[in-house]
Amino acid sequence: MRTEKTIIITGGAGFIGSHVVRHFVTRYPQYTIINLDKLTYAGNLANLRDIEEKENYKFIKGDIIDAAFIDRLFAEQKPDAVIHLAAESHVDRSISSPVEFVMTNVVGTVNLLNAAKACWKGVYDKCRFYHVSTDEVYGALTGDGMFTEETRYDPHSPYSASKASSDHFVRAYRDTFGMDIVISNCSNNYGSFHFPEKLIPLAINNIKNSKPVPVYGKGENIRDWLWVEDHVKAIDLIFHNAKAGTTYNVGGHNEWKNIDLIRLLCNIMDRKLSRVPGTSAQLITFVKDRAGHDLRYAINATKLQQELGWKPSLQFEEGLEKTVDWYLANEEWLDQVTSGAYQKYYSDQYSES
Ligand code: NAD
Numbered sequence: 067m068r069t070e071k072t073i074i075i076t077g078g079a080g081f082i083g084s085h086v087v088r089h090f091v092t093r094y095p096q097y098t099i100i101n102l103d104k105l106t107y108a109g110n111l112a113n114l115r116d117i118e119e120k121e122n123y124k125f126i127k128g129d130i131i132d133a134a135f136i137d138r139l140f141a142e143q144k145p146d147a148v149i150h151l152a153a154e155s156h157v158d159r160s161i162s163s164p165v166e167f168v169m170t171n172v173v174g175t176v177n178l179l180n181a182a183k184a185c186w187k188g189v190y191d192k193c194r195f196y197h198v199s200t201d202e203v204y205g206a207l208t209g210d211g212m213f214t215e216e217t218r219y220d221p222h223s224p225y226s227a228s229k230a231s232s233d234h235f236v237r238a239y240r241d242t243f244g245m246d247i248v249i250s251n252c253s254n255n256y257g258s259f260h261f262p263e264k265l266i267p268l269a270i271n272n273i274k275n276s277k278p279v280p281v282y283g284k285g286e287n288i289r290d291w292l293w294v295e296d297h298v299k300a301i302d303l304i305f306h307n308a309k310a311g312t313t314y315n316v317g318g319h320n321e322w323k324n325i326d327l328i329r330l331l332c333n334i335m336d337r338k339l340s341r342v343p344g345t346s347a348q349l350i351t352f353v354k355d356r357a358g359h360d361l362r363y364a365i366n367a368t369k370l371q372q373e374l375g376w377k378p379s380l381q382f383e384e385g386l387e388k389t390v391d392w393y394l395a396n397e398e399w400l401d402q403v404t405s406g407a408y409q410k411y412y413s414d415q416y417s418e419s
């Protein structure tokens with residue numbers, strides 16, 4: 067049966083993607099949601115167990131680098147829209163394997179644009195390509211300012227350079243072919259199902275297991291943290307309401323120095339694990355800094371707030387507590403994703419420190 071809309075969500079088995087898929091599947095039963103994911107180390111169908119039996123949900127395993135496969139998929143499924151999240155997303159991995167980032171983030175995005183262009187010929191105004199991007203395309207802040215939608219692109223890592231390139235391609239397909247595209251650039255997300263290579267889940271896992279918590283450099287770098295569910299609400303609003311061709315910044319207005327964030331996390335974990343206050347903080351270990359480490363990210367999300375009425379719903383302390391509770395209640399998930407290949411990644415990444 068043909069539903070009101072068929073949406074392909076790419077990268078739906080990853081951290082943010084799984085929250086987006088769950089939200090669209092449950093909130094919009096009138097849509098068919100196709101989750102297209104390669105299931106790399108970061109993709110995990112266990113993230114979607116609670117909705118996998120829903121009638122309006124379908125999972126298709128596939129690689130966006132494979133243009134012939136993507137063309138076939140679009141011809142068969144005839145989607146009305148794409149919400150594109152599939153990406154290689156970890157800065158440290160982009161430093162050791164940049165080409166993988168070019169392939170998935172740039173070539174993969176162009177393959178999707180081409181397939182959408184062919185599928186939507188003559189009906190561009192009825193179909194939408196939503197590209198989910200990052201604030202890291204804007205580079206690093208050194209003073210007091212914040213990134214706005216007008217900030218010049220200045221990426222520094224292979225990850226952010228590949229995302230910047232994909233953003234340019236998406237805009238080029240509007241300017242050249244008239245496709246309906248929208249882009250959002252979001253700050254650092256946190257919450258459940260976050261793969262423990264990123265700072266917050268890695269630190270939670272290490273504190274839980276009484277292992278050293280690696281803090282790069284002096285821990286002075288600043289990130290603007292947003293609860294993943296608030297990002298999902300922004301994606302929903304933008305997908306349904308943004309004018310074609312628009313870009314929105316999404317951010318938590320919630321800047322934390324890494325070391326302060328880790329200290330707060332240690333305090334929360336001491337309480338949750340009934341440890342003597344100060345125990346977990348002893349695990350903090352300053353390690354070699356990341357190459358080209360961006361000093362500060364901060365998002366000005368005024369445009370999204372004023373035009374679409376979005377604002378973050380959770381205070382950081384509350385969100386971090388909920389996140390810790392989720393990881394402590396989901397040991398099986400954590401143990402599964404940190405077994406096997408994760409162990410090799412971890413020792414390669416942190417052995418020189
Ligand atoms: P993630 O690494 O957790 O998930 C990425 C997903 O993409 C995985 O399920 C993986 O299997 C899939 N994937 C990777 N390569 C693929 C390929 N070639 N073909 C098909 N699927 C493939 O990433 P995330 O943190 O959920 O980020 C999702 C998107 O949001 C990315 O585009 C990222 O740039 C962007 N973003 C992330 C953050 C953040 O804080 N995590 C912030 C802003 C923007």
Ligand code: TYD
Pocket residue numbers: 157158254263264265266268280281282283287288289324356
């Ligand atoms: P990360 O979660 O990798 O996100 P991003 O680099 O995309 O912002 O890192 C967040 C911050 O934490 C960043 O300044 C790097 C730092 N960091 C550490 O200090 N130690 C770690 O082990 C990791 C993974 C990150």
